[in-house]
Amino acid sequence: MNAGRLLLRHELRLLAALGRWASRRPPAVPEGATPFGYARGQGAPMAGLGFVCVIETLMLSVLLRDRPTAHHVVLVLDVYTLVLVVALHASSVVHPHVLDPGAGTLRVRRSLHVDLVVPLERIVSVRRELRATHERHDGELDVVVGAQTSVTLELAGPVPHVTFLGRRREVGVVRLHADDPGALVRAVTEARSGLVEPA
Known part of the structure; x- marks a missing residue:
């Protein structure tokens, strides 16, 4: 899939997530699975970005008031940008992390x-670990939200991660953020213990 089609598909999915969020429909998770949110960690930065977009729209409206064609074009672009900012937050709300003991998986999302x-x-290990700085290392994936991660997973073997643009890499350490990291760590620990057969 070329980059243009990929970006178009991405924006359509963002708008679909915005519609789901606006209609207050809960995240779609399999029966028996548990969602774990992470969007609260980015609430303030996203609100700040939205505020900047509104201020920019108002200022450009004043600057371009004598050029109606340019004003209308810029206004449409600014409003669409604001919609995408809200849609980014909405997509984080409706696409949480999902722990599915029935399938034996933890789905990590952002x-x-x-x-x-x-x-x-x-x-092999799951723990609470608050980190505000992240250096890129081979075999590690940092799923940062609001400039931090709060849970660290160490894996017995690498799992494939496909990036947004389709690049594939293997990761053996995953750091992620959750609104309630303690609850996620406990739930994963309990789900893992259910996989161990009694001696």
Whole structure:
């Protein structure tokens, strides 16, 4: 899929997520699975970005008031940009992390940009670990939200991660953020213990 079609598909999915969020429909998760949100961590930055977009729209409206054609074009672009900012937040709300003990997986997400399925049997360690700085290393994936991660997964073997643009890489350490990291760590620990057969 070429970059143009990929971006168009991405924007359509963002708008669909916005519609789901606006209609207050809950995230779609399999029966028996548990969603874990992470969007609260980005609420303030997204609100700040939205505020900047509104101010920019108002200022350009004043500057271009004597040039109606340019004013209308810029207004449409600014409003669409604001809609996309809200849609980015909405997509984070309606695409949470999902723990599915029935399928034996933890689905790690960030909006539409990250969707990594981690088999529970591959997880050898799960812990709360607040990090505000992240250096890029081979074999590690940092799913940062609001400039931080709060849960670290160490895997027995690498799992494939496909980036937004289709690049494939193998990861053995995954760091992610959750609104309630303690609850996620406990739930993953309990789900993993259910995979261990009694001696």
